[in-house]
Amino acid sequence: MSLNARRGTYAALIVLAMVTTGWEVVYDLWRTVLGSGAGEAMARFWDLQVESYWNALLFVFILDFIYGMHRGADGGWGFAPASLKVRLATYAALVLLCIVCSAEGPLRTVLQPLLGDTVGASVAHYFRRALEGVMATIGLMIFMDFVKPGSMSEVAGRRERPSHPVEGTSDSA
Amino acid sequence: MKPWLRRVIFYGGTLVIVVVMCQNFFKEAFLTVFGDETGESLYSFVRTNVEAPISIIFIALYLDLIMAKKPPPDAADNPPVFGLPAGSERTV
Numbered sequence: 078m079s080l081n082a083r084r085g086t087y088a089a090l091i092v093l094a095m096v097t098t099g100w101e102v103v104y105d106l107w108r109t110v111l112g113s114g115a116g117e118a119m120a121r122f123w124d125l126q127v128e129s130y131w132n133a134l135l136f137v138f139i140l141d142f143i144y145g146m147h148r149g150a151d152g153g154w155g156f157a158p159a160s161l162k163v164r165l166a167t168y169a170a171l172v173l174l175c176i177v178c179s180a181e182g183p184l185r186t187v188l189q190p191l192l193g194d195t196v197g198a199s200v201a202h203y204f205r206r207a208l209e210g211v212m213a214t215i216g217l218m219i220f221m222d223f224v225k226p227g228s229m230s231e232v233a234g235r236r237e238r239p240s241h242p243v244e245g246t247s248d249s250a
Numbered sequence: 251m252k253p254w255l256r257r258v259i260f261y262g263g264t265l266v267i268v269v270v271m272c273q274n275f276f277k278e279a280f281l282t283v284f285g286d287e288t289g290e291s292l293y294s295f296v297r298t299n300v301e302a303p304i305s306i307i308f309i310a311l312y313l314d315l316i317m318a319k320k321p322p323p324d325a326a327d328n329p330p331v332f333g334l335p336a337g338s339e340r341t342v
Binding site for chain 2 (some may be wrong): 080083084087091122125126127128129130132133136137140141145146147148149150155157209210213
């Protein structure tokens with residue numbers, strides 16, 4: 078499977094989870110499989126993971142495309158971060174998304190004429206619940222830019238040295 | 251330690267944390283240690299943050315399954331999207 082196919086599959090599965098976990102049919106399915114008590118609890122548990130779905134989906138693609146995370150030659154992780162302009166634009170987009178997520182009322186007013194009362198209200202509420210996930214993603218971006226965990230690659234190189242000495246490297250490294 | 255064993259401990263341990271966070275005995279332990287009012291408040295805070303370990307699992311799965319063998323951005327099968335030109339990447 079190609080890299081893009083794997084990325085697409087991951088995104089599709091997360092979006093599928095986002096869309097289906099709050100659906101009454103899926104609640105009924107859980108209740109049918111596990112019984113009313115455990116089924117209801119499991120359905121509610123996965124329905125409540127809105128922040129997780131958003132955080133994972135946003136952050137992994139930011140790691141992948143904005144920070145260019147990849148396997149380094151030494152088996153650790155390498156980074157090829159985008160320019161400051163692109164990263165600042167990403168911060169701006171996430172802050173804008175935070176504002177959209179916070180504004181459940183105005184978003185509901187915009188969406189209800191387009192999607193109908195029930196679906197519009199549901200989507201607006203879903204965005205409101207996603208707020209923690211988007212904020213967590215901004216925090217992780219600050220970690221990437223401020224702490225610069227590219228040094229993970231160096232740590233891996235030190236702790237898991239090749240069994241044969243590499244020419245030009247010092248044993249005390 | 252074998253990489254697969256590290257993964258079993260990491261994913262298994264995180265799942266155990268999720269399950270434990272949702273159990274009644276965990277809540278009872280909070281009430282016993284911190285008293286009814288503070289324990290209830292602290293437990294509610296912890297319980298409502300069960301999304302955190304779930305996020306960790308989802309993000310780690312992406313690193314493990316999608317990016318584990320991702321080549322550098324200058325490789326033919328991974329052209330740069332926003333990345334720096336080949337040879338200018340930051341590795342340390």
